[in-house]
Amino acid sequence: MSLVFFGYFGGMVAITSMLVVALRNPVYSALSLLVMLFHVAGLFVILHAEFLAAVQVIVYAGAILVLYLFVVMLLNVKEDDRYHSQWRIAAVVCVPLVIESIVLLSGGAGSTGHDSRSLESGPHGGIAADNTLAIGKTLFTTYLFPFEVASLVLLVAMIGAIVLAKRDFSESREL
């Protein structure tokens, strides 16, 4: 059953991610990404990470992607009719990379022995509330420090964005 779900979500994720890259219009790209994010959230659900699935949808799809679209609209970006001039070389480079990655990733999973403990709906795979509670607890106990750091990251991002994007600027302010 989960294989079917995985097949669907996984397949969609793969396809939409390729579309993100392949579609020339950034708006379409962004929309593809949106679709992809939803399907990733679906994968998260399969993997018993309900909280993250929610966050994925809310933060990523809701906030980040909207920001993207907003900027795309703001800048009135026209259709991106060409790929970068290096795309052929890039393709050539990526072929071995793809092959190697597949070799390493599949081989790796095989040799680590994690395979044997294939995912089952174990004791952990309960309701979303459990998962959220667990994550919340860890976040504010074990991961308190990173949490605070993350807040700083956001602070920097916020102020940075303001400083950079502000229209009227220093020259006038000081003189």
Place this chain on the structure above:
Amino acid sequence: MIPISYYLILSGIVFLTGLVGVLIRRNIIAILLSVELMLNATNINFVAFSDHLQDLGGQVFVFFALTVAAAEVAVGLAIIIALHRSRSTINVEEFNLLKW
């Protein structure tokens, strides 16, 4: 039921797609979108491993990765706006004042 390698392969595909996107798109926004693909590939990995290992650490990591991604997007878009304001383009190919 689903072997972990499936997730790995999937994330690998997404990751490489994102990587290729960074390499071949000219539009800086599209490049950022590709970077998002890469981050999502990471997230898939983390969550898959988290479930596989029965360890919450991976999920927490994804949480933070999302946060950072958001922050990055904010800064990135601000830079793009500023850049667009001064250069009237967001075509990365044209940003080559600095070279050699």
Place this chain on the structure above:
Amino acid sequence: MLYALIPLLPLAAFLILGLAGWRIKDRAHLVAVPAVMLSLVLSVAACLEVVSGSVISVPLYTWLTSGTLDIHIGLHIDRLTAVMLLLVTGVSSLVHVYTIGYMQGEPGYARFFSYIALFTFSMLMLVLADNVLQLFVFWEAVGLCSYLLIGHWYERASACAAATKAFVVNRVGDFGFMLGLLLVWYQFGSLNYLDIFPAIHEATDLTMNLLGPFGGTLEVSIFTLIGLLLFSGAVGKSAQVPLHVWLPDAMEGPTPISALIHAATMVTAGVFMVARLAPIYNLSPTAMSVVAVTGAATMVLGATIALTQTDIKRVVAYSTVSQLGYMMMACGLGAYASGMYHLLTHGAFKALLFLGCGSVIIALHHEQDMRHMGGLKDRLPITYWTFVIGSLALAGFPLTAGFFSKDDILVSAWSSGALGQVLALFGLLTALLTAFYSFRLVFVTFWGPSHVDPHHAEHLHEPSQTITTPLIILAFLSILTGYLGIPSFLEPVFSTGREAAVHHGSAGLAIMIAATAMGLLGITAAYYVYVVNPGLPERLAQLWGSLYRGSLNKWYVDEAYDHLFVRPTYTAASELWKRVDVNLIDGAVNGVARGVAWGGWILRLIQSGQTQHYALAMAVGIVVIVTAFLIS
């Protein structure tokens, strides 16, 4: 210890004049002359002391010690040295006196005196040396003095060139000397005569494979090698063929120098050296033969060139070359005593001839071309008569010193085997030529019509007493030295075991007569050609055109050297510099630098400014690393 003053007095004179010459200026002779005179007196005293057969050793100081190399500077006076001492101090004293008149008013007066004082010191140290290295050191030092004095008139390009030539040619000879010296040390572990000579007899049959490094075999006696190497020094210093070329050019120096250095003393150092090292030469017949043949060749060559020269000093210079050949031949044939004897007499009469030339030259205001002379015998009587005496001695006229010493050589040569007899014949031929050219000189210069520049002709007069007095003294010496029993005095030094007194054999008598005849014949011929038949020389020159031109141009030896050695060396040097240093080595160095910079330019292009190229580079990096790992 007192005898240490013999060389030190001239040294002191040199130092005083060298350091304070700019103050002393025209009174320089007041320093130099007494010093040399005192040396002469001391030399006479030393000579009297060694007559008894004793040997005086005066250790001075340790020069250098290093491992088994241990060199002491010291003085060694035996009979051989004593003879040389007398010659050097004697001639030097006379030349000093002569110089007072000759160089009067010259700007370099004090400098000149300081140089000849230095020369006297060096020459004395050379003859007084008790080891080969000291000999070599002062060998070079006299060369230096010669260099400085040839170049005394430094504004004359020819003088400078001659000075350089003299030094460099001597260096070529010294190259061999140096190696010989090293070989002596290597062989005997010492350079002291008193250590070497006894050791020689214990070590015989030593040979060395000269072609060893090249895989061949050429066994040469070590003594031959030493002898030949050292002899190459003598070839340079004593102007033997093929290194004789510098001596005639050295006549660019002031005439007193020609007399002192390039006739009487320094150039004979080679002969002295061979005589000094007689024990070594005696062990190597090969080396001896080479010495003898070289001497003979020099003798003939010098004489043939002297025949045609027009420069008065050059005639005498080539005659010096020729006479040095005589001495060398004598030494090569084992007649060291005869060689030394001739050296002594030659010192007297050749100094006389040169000083006489100088007298003529100064009287004619530095005119040296014989063709612009003539008829001077009335105007310069003292010079003329003393010159004639000198020429007679040179020609071997009976009862002059030259007669005895040359005779001695020829007789010794004749009595020393087949080679000696052949060479003796050449000696006779040379005697003929010698007589001819020396009287050619006399006749052309002093007899016949005057060709003197009328400008100078009016106030032509005998130079001052300081010039004539030495001439007169030397004229006496040119006769008297023949009556000193020099050969028998010296014979014990060489201890060759050879009979010195073959003079009185019948062959000896025949040779003596032949030699005398040759001398007289030469004089007569000269008289016939230059006095009786003044037009003859030109006709003869036309008759034997190529021979005449060859002789006149010194058989083109200088030109040959110029083409064979000098020019190729300079050309090779500049070509090498351009090709190897500038193009090859520096080219390689700069090429590497340029290559690196070029690489920088190329690599720099990767930095295109395209963000995605950079990302691609990262991707390539990943691929490369992963591939490297997967492969390994």
Place this chain on the structure above:
Amino acid sequence: MTFPVGDLFLILPELLVITAACIVLVLDPVLRPSDKDGLVWLSLGTLAICMGLTASQMRAPVEAFNGLVIIDMYGAFWKLLLYFVTGLTILLSHSYLKEERLYFGEYYGFVLLALAGMMVMVSAADLLTIYLGSELMSLALYVMAGLKRSEPRSLEASAKYFVLGAFSSGILLYGISLLYGATGSTRLPAIATAIAGQSLDDPLLLFATILLAVGFGFKLAVVPFHMWTPDVYEGAPTSVTAFMAVASKAASFGAFLRVFIEGLGGLKANWSAIFLLICLATLVLGNVVALVQTNIKRMLAYSSIAHAGYALIGVVAAGRLENSSGLASVLLYLALYTFMTFGAFAVAAMLRKDGMEGDEIEDFTGLSKRHPVAALLMLIFMVSLAGIPPTAGFIGKFYVFMSAVEAGMPWLAVIALIFAAVSAYYYLRVVMVMYMREPSDATDRAPQLVMSPAFSIVLACTAAGVVIFGIYPNPVVQLAMQAVSTLR
């Protein structure tokens, strides 16, 4: 669930820096421009206090926040270095911003926040913390690089830095995720334990290691992940460049070493091979391309790439050695590199031509005539960068090469030294321009060095460091040795 109050004391320096940053950010809009110097003093004061605090933390390792943070001498070493650099940056910026007419209080806030990120990086014992710290640092730097908004080059630098930074952090993160999968944890000690019990040629682990190396390689600016460096260094405001070239590199090295030694120590053989490759490429490219640069900032950028290559030699050696001398040499190298590079950038920052930044090497022409002291100091920096005794640069190289030789790779030292000789050419070119070229006669257009007290302090500190540690390096050496002794 108790709040870890004791742990807060351990991270007191971080807290102080963050507080100061917040105060600066808050006060900036409030204060009148003339009072803004106070922000500088506030920041400097904070740094001084932190320095004292950190110095008192130089003792046995203490874990905090459930092992996410570790306070040890290793971290303290880097922090001290970072305070120092940050202090210098603030001083330099004080003069530089005035000259460039860039007046923001945010600037100092960003500097302090970046510092906080770096501090987190070097004292983190978990990949998550390291990642967050590095993002904090990077985000601040992205913004700072683009601060000179009137200048298109500055924005372009910022954009390039950002795009590539995001790209590389994606790679890094993917590597971390794989590592998490392969070892089951993101804690460095746990990773080490997991690796110790596993076969070393696990492809997943290998891939993770490579991707981590790439991610860190970007931050360290080593070939081929260096390509952002010249562009960003050239485009960014020079004071920011100096900060990036020194502080960010130091912090990245701090985190990088901790990850690869404490976490991936079991894979030494693998990663030292990777870094050997990278190191060689870096040495060659950095030095050779620097040869042909005409822009001083760009030249220094390539030079900093090359210097990362030298430091990597120590890393490679550390991968082959049982003892810690290789690591110590890296720390020492970075510490000494700080002085000279910062000094060089400082001089470059204050060189003005026609009221603009004079950042061409030619602009140094005749500097020795107009500013003999500054020229002399620049000479010292250049000589030190070239690694010629008796300067700090030599001591750094000496120890790095020593560890290479100890690790049985004298050939690596030979190659590196030959390229050091190459590097002497471009460093000396600056000297040549300063001392041996006559300034052009148009004196009014001739470049000037803007002197100010703060700038003088910067020069004095860096030059003194270069000279004193060149002659008597013992204190730094000891410190570096002690610092690495607590690692692992």
Place this chain on the structure above:
Amino acid sequence: MTHSFPWLTALICLPLIGAAAVFFVKDSSARLIALAATVVDLLISLPLWWLFDASSSHMQFMESALWISSPSIHYRLGLDGISLPLVLMTTVLMPLCVLISWHSIESRVQSFMAMLLIMEGAMIGVFAALDFVLFYVFWEAMLIPMYLLIGVWGGSNRLYAAMKFFLYTLTGSVLLLVAILVLYFQGGHTFDILQLSQATYSKSLQFWLFLAFFAAFAVKVPMFPLHTWLPDAHVEAPTAGSVILASVLLKMGAYGFVRFSLPMLPDASQSFTPLMVVLSIIAVIYGAYMALAQADLKKLIAYSSVSHMGFVTLGLFMFNIQGIEGAVMQMVNHGITTGGLFLCVGVIYERTHSRRIADNIGLTKPMPRYATFLVIFALSSLGLPGTNSFVGEFMVLIGTFLWSKIATALASLGIILAAAYLLWMVQRVAFGVPAPHMLPKLRDVDMREMVTLVPLVVLIFAIGLFPNPILTRMHPSVEKVIARVLPQAPEQASTVSQIDPFPPTVEDVALTADVTSAEAEGRQP
């Protein structure tokens, strides 16, 4: 043997203090301070000559202090019979360098004097250092001042020359650093030169180390074919720079060979001997040839340096007492003589602003004293017996002769050529008639210049006539070196070396083969 007074530290520090002081004063006082510093340094160094215990092979005037604790690097100084003359030569030359620059350097006098003083400190440091790292620090510390001396105060092509000098020498010496580090780990974890000289290293290691040492030292010497920086650097450097370069810097390379290559790498030194001999002989002859082709006085002297330094390397690799002592003597002598020649060129350059031979002809007439000096230096340079150079060259030839006669013969060719190029130079420069338009510029040597030249003339003859005082101080140290290279012959090194300890090779042109060793030994008294 530790002396209470830190002589060597004083010697090194005094110029450095002077260099610092010079920056704070005006130009005119800068000259005085520099002169005072160098003269006082000379005065400090002179007592060492008498305090030195000539019978001891140990380092003397030792000072030692820990400098860096891990790895333990010491500030360790000391002199033996080999370094003592070199240090003294340095201290003697430096005041002269200051004096000759008195008027010829007009711009940035303080910096110039400071550079000279730094050079002095570093050069003494090189000769006195007993710790390898300390040595290297001094060795390299010299590069920058020299680079500046050439580059700032040099001639027209100074930029190229300075950079060439710098890169050439730096590239050579970086390999030395690696070698030092390798030695540290192979020689017992120490940088102590004395200890490293006692350790044994495997043959293959010695091979590589020797090559590394060679790169550093041969560039500095400079040996063919690494010599091309020298003419450029010499030509462009200011007079004092040329003097330092020729007199002291070149010696450091040779000093390196005798102090490090020989005692530390005895086996490699032996197996490299043929190569070294061939290169040395090429240098001797080739350098002389090059000198013959030069139209520039300084270039001529520079190439003559190549030739003369060939004798030094030749002597060093003979491993007999005469060879090595001769080489060290030659080092000192070359320093004095070539220093004098460069001073002479400097004097004339100050007047005519040309170093071309063609522009400076016939100087005897207007400048008799100058010509005297020039001739004396030239004669010394061509190895006239009685002057200093002869001693060194003679001893080297003696030493070489024991090894190979053909090598000696070839090296002697250099002496002939030396006479040719030097006398030809003298003939053109000193003799002849000066160009009329030059006459007003040609005033004779003044008092200051006399003071710079006369000491060298005195030394030329003093050493030439009485070389033994130097040699006696050298014997024990040199014997120690030889004992290290040829351990089977601790005492009678010179005798034993005749037995040809080297395996026969193509270059091993030993005529000695035929003179059987027994006979040769039998001849020795």
